[in-house]
Amino acid sequence: MTTEIRLSGSGGQGLLFIGRILAEAAGVFEGKNAVQSTSYGGQVRGGSSRSDVLISPAEEEIDFPEVMDADLLLAMNQEAADEYGGKVKQSGVVILDTTFVKQPPKTRGRIIAYPFTLKTKERLGSALPTNVVVLAVISQIGALVGKEALVRAIKKRSPKGKDEINLQALNLGFELVKTGVLQRDGDDERELH
């Protein structure tokens, strides 16, 4: 079975970077099949950004390299949430960054809402590595790839001097899942349900 992941938000939020990291971690370092595709131009509105990743087991080919109904949707801004919220499986999960998404979208999937950008800035002193925090969260929640493969892909692909902060961000993402704060953050949950 192919797992369909859509990462959406604004240009500059680093979604293409984490899409490639995720695909490489799964495809190269865990021996699965993975396809990453990015759309440019009129099909993507304004300054928005979209990166699709599909992952299948080693013995299974990926037939159609674009997300139809997502198993996992990340929406990092309101426009992305509104545009793609409806294209999620009933069993799917929608991850919202409530720093930017103020209205939960109409969706069949389960919503996980958390102010990722805000919290990353608080904890790491910079909002820049929010993308990697979210990458860790997605990977865990979707059981997509293990930490070791992510670490290897991040070390390989991070710009010089950025691997340390990216690894800290990865740890923060794993911590958020482990401590259950994503599920029990009452304030954010109430805001959205």
Add this chain to the structure above:
Amino acid sequence: MTTEIRLSGSGGQGLLFIGRILAEAAGVFEGKNAVQSTSYGGQVRGGSSRSDVLISPAEEEIDFPEVMDADLLLAMNQEAADEYGGKVKQSGVVILDTTFVKQPPKTRGRIIAYPFTLKTKERLGSALPTNVVVLAVISQIGALVGKEALVRAIKKRSPKGKDEINLQALNLGFELVKTGVLQRDGDDERELH
């Protein structure tokens, strides 16, 4: 009509980089639609690398984001030439780097063969920017994107300190097409027909 471009060769030849440059030049800087997709893992053999780019006019959506039969195939090693040579339209063009491709593949397309890596090293003192030389050649031969859009995308995406050599490589690629050396290089042509 969607133009299907497949860039294939070895990992490390920079094909993902030029795939993204091409898609961004077409989609962002020329207002067309473009999708770039990359496969990782078992679907791509050994150390090989494949980057597909699809480009359509602004008013036309791209339905299927993977190359079926290429309008333009770039093969930068023998394995890629053998693997993908058969998946080219009759009206298509196959561009081979004869630095590495010694046997022309079976294909319906017209073959353009030239020792791109060798000549780039001779002319620019390094083989590294061969990918950008080839990007210029492909863009011209397929009438995919204009030089201005390529320059903008290269300036935006080149790693620090690499934009100058990449722009030189772009100029070299345009020069190769303009002077007709790709068509009339008797030695390479004879070797392959």
